[in-house]
Amino acid sequence: MVGNTKVGSDTICALATPPGVGGLAVVRVSGPKAFEMCDLFFQGGVRIPHAEGHTIHYGWWIIENQRVDSATASIFRAPHSYTGEDVVEIGCHGGVFVVEQITTSLLSSGVRLAQPGEFTRRAFINGKLDLTQAEAVADLIHAESRVGAQTAARQLSGGFTARLANLRQGLLDVIGLLELELDFSEEDVEFVDRTTLLRTLSEIISDIDATAATAHSAEVLRAGFHVAVVGYPNVGKSSLFNALLQRDRAIVSDVPGTTRDYLSEVIFLDGYSIHLVDTAGLRSTEDQVELQGIALTTSLIEQSDLIMVVNDASLGRDHSVSLLMDLKGRFTDIPTVTIQNKIDLIPGYDANLDTDDIVCSAQTGKGLDGLRGYLLEAVRVSTSGVSDVLINARQAHLLRSAAESLRSARSGVEGGLTGDLLAVDIRSAIRLLGDIAGESWNPDVLESVFSRFCIGK
Amino acid sequence: MVGNTKVGSDTICALATPPGVGGLAVVRVSGPKAFEMCDLFFQGGVRIPHAEGHTIHYGWWIIENQRVDSATASIFRAPHSYTGEDVVEIGCHGGVFVVEQITTSLLSSGVRLAQPGEFTRRAFINGKLDLTQAEAVADLIHAESRVGAQTAARQLSGGFTARLANLRQGLLDVIGLLELELDFSEEDVEFVDRTTLLRTLSEIISDIDATAATAHSAEVLRAGFHVAVVGYPNVGKSSLFNALLQRDRAIVSDVPGTTRDYLSEVIFLDGYSIHLVDTAGLRSTEDQVELQGIALTTSLIEQSDLIMVVNDASLGRDHSVSLLMDLKGRFTDIPTVTIQNKIDLIPGYDANLDTDDIVCSAQTGKGLDGLRGYLLEAVRVSTSGVSDVLINARQAHLLRSAAESLRSARSGVEGGLTGDLLAVDIRSAIRLLGDIAGESWNPDVLESVFSRFCIGK
Numbered sequence: 001m002v003g004n005t006k007v008g009s010d011t012i013c014a015l016a017t018p019p020g021v022g023g024l025a026v027v028r029v030s031g032p033k034a035f036e037m038c039d040l041f042f043q044g045g046v047r048i049p050h051a052e053g054h055t056i057h058y059g060w061w062i063i064e065n066q067r068v069d070s071a072t073a074s075i076f077r078a079p080h081s082y083t084g085e086d087v088v089e090i091g092c093h094g095g096v097f098v099v100e101q102i103t104t105s106l107l108s109s110g111v112r113l114a115q116p117g118e119f120t121r122r123a124f125i126n127g128k129l130d131l132t133q134a135e136a137v138a139d140l141i142h143a144e145s146r147v148g149a150q151t152a153a154r155q156l157s158g159g160f161t162a163r164l165a166n167l168r169q170g171l172l173d174v175i176g177l178l179e180l181e182l183d184f185s186e187e188d189v190e191f192v193d194r195t196t197l198l199r200t201l202s203e204i205i206s207d208i209d210a211t212a213a214t215a216h217s218a219e220v221l222r223a224g225f226h227v228a229v230v231g232y233p234n235v236g237k238s239s240l241f242n243a244l245l246q247r248d249r250a251i252v253s254d255v256p257g258t259t260r261d262y263l264s265e266v267i268f269l270d271g272y273s274i275h276l277v278d279t280a281g282l283r284s285t286e287d288q289v290e291l292q293g294i295a296l297t298t299s300l301i302e303q304s305d306l307i308m309v310v311n312d313a314s315l316g317r318d319h320s321v322s323l324l325m326d327l328k329g330r331f332t333d334i335p336t337v338t339i340q341n342k343i344d345l346i347p348g349y350d351a352n353l354d355t356d357d358i359v360c361s362a363q364t365g366k367g368l369d370g371l372r373g374y375l376l377e378a379v380r381v382s383t384s385g386v387s388d389v390l391i392n393a394r395q396a397h398l399l400r401s402a403a404e405s406l407r408s409a410r411s412g413v414e415g416g417l418t419g420d421l422l423a424v425d426i427r428s429a430i431r432l433l434g435d436i437a438g439e440s441w442n443p444d445v446l447e448s449v450f451s452r453f454c455i456g457k
Numbered sequence: 458m459v460g461n462t463k464v465g466s467d468t469i470c471a472l473a474t475p476p477g478v479g480g481l482a483v484v485r486v487s488g489p490k491a492f493e494m495c496d497l498f499f500q501g502g503v504r505i506p507h508a509e510g511h512t513i514h515y516g517w518w519i520i521e522n523q524r525v526d527s528a529t530a531s532i533f534r535a536p537h538s539y540t541g542e543d544v545v546e547i548g549c550h551g552g553v554f555v556v557e558q559i560t561t562s563l564l565s566s567g568v569r570l571a572q573p574g575e576f577t578r579r580a581f582i583n584g585k586l587d588l589t590q591a592e593a594v595a596d597l598i599h600a601e602s603r604v605g606a607q608t609a610a611r612q613l614s615g616g617f618t619a620r621l622a623n624l625r626q627g628l629l630d631v632i633g634l635l636e637l638e639l640d641f642s643e644e645d646v647e648f649v650d651r652t653t654l655l656r657t658l659s660e661i662i663s664d665i666d667a668t669a670a671t672a673h674s675a676e677v678l679r680a681g682f683h684v685a686v687v688g689y690p691n692v693g694k695s696s697l698f699n700a701l702l703q704r705d706r707a708i709v710s711d712v713p714g715t716t717r718d719y720l721s722e723v724i725f726l727d728g729y730s731i732h733l734v735d736t737a738g739l740r741s742t743e744d745q746v747e748l749q750g751i752a753l754t755t756s757l758i759e760q761s762d763l764i765m766v767v768n769d770a771s772l773g774r775d776h777s778v779s780l781l782m783d784l785k786g787r788f789t790d791i792p793t794v795t796i797q798n799k800i801d802l803i804p805g806y807d808a809n810l811d812t813d814d815i816v817c818s819a820q821t822g823k824g825l826d827g828l829r830g831y832l833l834e835a836v837r838v839s840t841s842g843v844s845d846v847l848i849n850a851r852q853a854h855l856l857r858s859a860a861e862s863l864r865s866a867r868s869g870v871e872g873g874l875t876g877d878l879l880a881v882d883i884r885s886a887i888r889l890l891g892d893i894a895g896e897s898w899n900p901d902v903l904e905s906v907f908s909r910f911c912i913g914k
Contacts, residue, residue: 014480015479016479016480016481016551017474017475017479017480017481017482017483017551018474018475018476018477018478018479018482018551019475019477019479020475020476020477021475021598021599021911022472022473022474022475022476022598022911022913022914023471023473023474023485023576023598023910023911023912023913023914024473024474024483024485024913024914025474025475026474026481026483026548028480028481054512054513054514055511055512055513056511056512056513056531056533057511060614066607066610066611067610067611067613067614068606068607068610069597069606069610069613070610070613070614074513074531076513091483093594093597093598093914094473094474094475094598094914095597095598095599095600095606096600096601097600097601097602097603097605097606097607097728098597098598098606098610100603101603101606101607119480137550140526140550140552140555141478141479141480141550141551141552141555142478142552143552143553143554144553144554145554146554146557146558148554149525149526149552149554149555149558150523150525150554150558153523153524153525153526153527153555154523154524156524156526156527157517157524157527271554453480454478454479454480455480456479456480456481457479457480457481457550457551
């Protein structure tokens with residue numbers, strides 16, 4: 001069932017550039033009255049309603065005879081715009097009060113403030129991009145790694161869309177042959193060789209399974225690699241944090257989820273964001289580290305991709321072993337690594353000892369490059385397998401459901417079911433794959449997809 | 458002497474929109490190779506070097522055959538651009554890694570990262586705007602009040618430029634007549650009536666003085682109105698802060714100068730930013746408030762436009778009088794006001810008592826509107842007199858020097874000096890007024906003006 005939503009009945013606007021102070025800000029206006037409304041305030045060499053599409057005009061934004069800013073108006077005529085509607089992009093100086101005045105003037109004239117993702121939502125409804133491409137837009141904006149952004153760009157350019165279409169075409173071909181059998185059902189012929197059919201289904205199932213399995217890697221590329229840093233007090237966790245931050249502090253400044261409840265810093269290695277998470281719970285306890293009862297700590301560690309136990313090597317290589325064992329026992333799915341810190345305090349320490357541990361000194365900087373290399377490799381391993389799409393929860397769910405239907409069809413083949421019964425499951429898979437690209441949708445799906453967006457996109 | 462600087466010999470680029478995450482980011486490229494360099498990476502329906510000026514093109518930014526983002530390229534051909542050079546504005550998705558990749562690709566091809574204000578500096582050197590208009594650009598971006606932004610817009614549109622030109626024309630007319638006298642000097646005639654000359658000079662002097670005197674008001678409009686909030690411990694300063702912030706927290710999020718050393722919050726009343734500044738020094742002391750020796754506190758109060766003494770009225774209306782007197786004695790130029798807080802603790806308190814104090818309860822909210830009204834009025838009074846320019850230190854200095862020269866000329870008239878001697882001083886004033894608009898300049902002046910800018914403008 002294709003939903004329908006009244007699109008473009010009203011005209012919307014929003015600041016499209018990041019909030020804050022900068023040289024340039026852009027206010028985007030989209031909808032049937034975009035030209036008319038901007039023409040009320042923009043005075044340039046040409047009246048906006050008469051301007052050609054894809055042209056830019058210098059002028060002034062004027063409210064009640066007061067010049068508010070010199071501005072540019074970029075004109076996009078429907079359907080040749082991002083949303084598919086008439087669009088004006090007003091380029092103005094990036095001051096808070098300039099943007100405020102321009103936005104307020106439009107709102108007071110009957111333009112509505114856009115909801116998060118509403119421009120892209122209109123683009124989707126007007127057929128400018130499919131749902132996976134719309135999702136790629138959000139991932140491009142929020143990706144916390146270069147590879148993540150690159151993958152999202154491939155997704156935006158339709159790489160995944162084409163692959164989905166291929167899969168569906170393969171299944172549609174099978175359906176076609178099965179239906180042909182149906183027409184000749186009284187003659188008891190099989191147009192589709194059952195062995196070939198089994199192979200085809202298995203290939204498609206494993207392709208879908210493999211894609212769905214990249215959901216975790218995609219999340220790392222999207223939201224960063226999270227390292228829980230744990231250790232007994234005074235093992236030098238803070239010094240290690242600072243030593244790493246000094247050189248590699250991430251250019252990603254506003255990390256959502258960073259709260260005052262725990263210490264989280266982001267370092268930036270070769271295009272990857274790595275979140276180092278320390279916890280108030282562990283920091284505040286005394287000599288004995290009590291993981292029990294500290295719900296936040298447990299939850300933070302559960303959400304990590306790696307547990308890094310920092311040990312004070314000067315107290316002995318095995319000083320933190322019981323902590324390590326405790327963590328391994330509790331969080332069985334999360335890899336762990338031990339950092340042997342403070343080796344500067346051990347004269348003659350042989351860094352080449354046969355150990356999987358990372359050996360370093362936050363104090364002198366020795367071994368830190370090795371630690372960086374280890375982290376980078378850990379991120380690379382955990383994000384391998386991602387190619388043309390950053391699978392998200394919605395897509396993974398639909399992929400898994402489609403694979404389930406195909407597995408049911410495969411069992412049916414093995415059990416000798418007739419083509420018409422097999423077709424039911426295969427058709428269901430085709431529909432689910434179609435839902436990924438948004439061939440059919442309902443308002444709830446769109447709500448959930450576009451609520452991830454920022455305002456202005 | 459008009460300086461000369463090699464402009465536009467190289468091509469520069471920078472992110473023009475605020476840093477951070479948002480729907481849209483714009484990377485600006487300006488210089489002789491802007492088209493050629495962008496053409497290396499941008500693939501759209503038309504090659505950038507062949508695109509017409511003031512047109513926008515959809516395409517992809519492609520690095521080593523990898524699509525990095527769908528992008529728009531806005532083309533501006535010299536001299537019809539912001540800088541007066543060939544300019545491309547690349548509109549891309551506002552993700553950190555998208556911007557990073559686009560910028561990096563340009564930098565690796567020989568484009569240079571723009572310095573702060575370099576685009577506007579090139580615009581100035583290419584005669585697209587004068588120096589007061591360039592300064593208006595920075596003020597438009599950074600203004601912390603709506604009136605400040607509006608004034609900067611008038612300045613940008615040339616209001617002040619025209620007024621300066623008028624003043625200079627008036628002085629040039631006088632010079633012309635004085636020179637005519639010179640030609641007939643042997644005949645001892647006076648073409649310029651000395652009484653009229655005195656009146657003309659006095660009018661111009663008082664106009665210049667009045668304009669220079671708005672420097673402080675301009676600073677408030679530019680950087681906000683600063684209120685030092687002081688009081689003995691437990692008078693309810695924090696509650697008062699919170700009560701005001703709850704409703705009026707400023708939309709200006711990143712306020713430069715806010716450090717962890719003291720507490721500073723911004724509220725937003727009718728388009729004005731009001732900085733409420735509490736100090737660690739006063740906060741950390743015990744019952745006895747020791748202003749002595751707390752250099753930071755003293756410095757913060759010195760920079761304030763108003764001192765607000767919060768008194769716990771339940772301990773008596775005059776409980777903070779000694780603190781108030783101390784402050785009045787130390788900071789003689791700064792107005793003070795006393796807030797009688799916690800009136801909710803005084804049953805039957807008559808708010809209409811004959812007092813200049815503000816009477817309120819942070820707890821119940823009673824009287825807070827009165828406090829807001831008081832603050833708003835204080836800002837309005839302190840920013841009155843500003844019309845078409847936000848005078849800054851450079852302009853004020855030149856204005857005062859020009860007035861000085863004219864005062865010297867006026868004394869000369871009174872002392873019976875001849876026209877040629879009077880002309881020397883008047884000419885000096887004309888030159889100084891010309892320097893305000895940047896008719897002559899040296900690299901140091903430009904350095905100082907444009908270092909106030911952000912990168913990308």
